[in-house]
Amino acid sequence: MRAVIFDVDGTLVDSVDLHAKAWVDAFAHFGHDVSFEKVRMQIGKGGDQLLPVFLSKEQLTREGKAIEQWRGDHFKRVYLGRVTGFPKVRDLFQRLISDGWKVALASSAKQDELEVYKKIARIDDLLDTETSSDDAEKSKPHPDIFQAALNRLGASPEDCVVVGDSPYDAEAATKAGIPAIGFRCGGFPEAALTAAGYQALYQSPADLLASYEASTFHLAVERDQ
Numbered sequence: 167m168r169a170v171i172f173d174v175d176g177t178l179v180d181s182v183d184l185h186a187k188a189w190v191d192a193f194a195h196f197g198h199d200v201s202f203e204k205v206r207m208q209i210g211k212g213g214d215q216l217l218p219v220f221l222s223k224e225q226l227t228r229e230g231k232a233i234e235q236w237r238g239d240h241f242k243r244v245y246l247g248r249v250t251g252f253p254k255v256r257d258l259f260q261r262l263i264s265d266g267w268k269v270a271l272a273s274s275a276k277q278d279e280l281e282v283y284k285k286i287a288r289i290d291d292l293l294d295t296e297t298s299s300d301d302a303e304k305s306k307p308h309p310d311i312f313q314a315a316l317n318r319l320g321a322s323p324e325d326c327v328v329v330g331d332s333p334y335d336a337e338a339a340t341k342a343g344i345p346a347i348g349f350r351c352g353g354f355p356e357a358a359l360t361a362a363g364y365q366a367l368y369q370s371p372a373d374l375l376a377s378y379e380a381s382t383f384h385l386a387v388e389r390d391q
Contacts, residue, residue, distance in 0.1 A: 168386060169294070169326045170262055171315045171344070174273040174280065175209070176331035176352025178255050178287045178371065182209045183353070184245040191244075192237035193220065196229055206353070210332030212274040212305025213237070238276065246279065251287040252351055254372035259292045261378055265387045271296040272315040272328075274305045295319055307337035312344060327382060329374075333362035347382060349374070 176182040186206040193200040200220050208216045213234040217226060221233075259269055269292060273280050277298040284290035295318040302310035312328060319326070323343035330336060331352025339346040340363045348364035349371065350356060359367055366382065368374040378384055
């Protein structure tokens with residue numbers, strides 16, 4: 167089996183800035199002054215890993231759950247409708263499937279948000295399986311979400327490739343024993359992505375599709391033939 171496990175936010179849909187704005191709004195609502203730039207660099211983590219970057223243990227205990235709940239509701243109400251899909255995502259998935267790859271999603275988003283993202287990216291009919299934050303005890307950079315995807319695929323790490331946009335995707339993939347390919351469309355610095363362990367970087371789904379013949383995905387198929 168060959169399988170590709172895709173992150174979603176910043177990888178397939180343009181949502182990183184919107185998530186960062188929602189977090190800034192949430193922190194401000196609870197009286198915490200946190201800059202957009204600092205929050206943005208943490209997007210890709212779930213709230214369980216992001217909140218401790220900005221709050222003390224006492225603050226986490228007192229208001230962490232309330233902040234995360236407020237942020238989630240606020241994001242859906244104010245920002246979710248502004249999320250757009252990156253170009254050529256569906257075309258890339260169809261090319262992978264035609265080459266025999268199974269395709270899965272592994273997102274730190276809640277399941278209801280993930281349902282919206284699948285429709286935005288126009289891929290809801292192309293997936294073999296998916297996992298969300300509901301399937302992981304800890305979010306990225308912990309490997310839980312990718313391990314859950316492996317289990318649902320019935321695949322081994324060496325048979326899979328993770329595609330993500332943040333350093334936390336690559337770190338989580340590495341911990342799960344899965345090689346990772348990165349997209350820069352999430353807006354993270356190239357140096358940070360390289361240091362996190364991505365084996366190759368592309369600008370976007372459209373860039374990978376344009377370079378597909380020379381990519382890991384097509385070369386793996388040729389080796390197997």
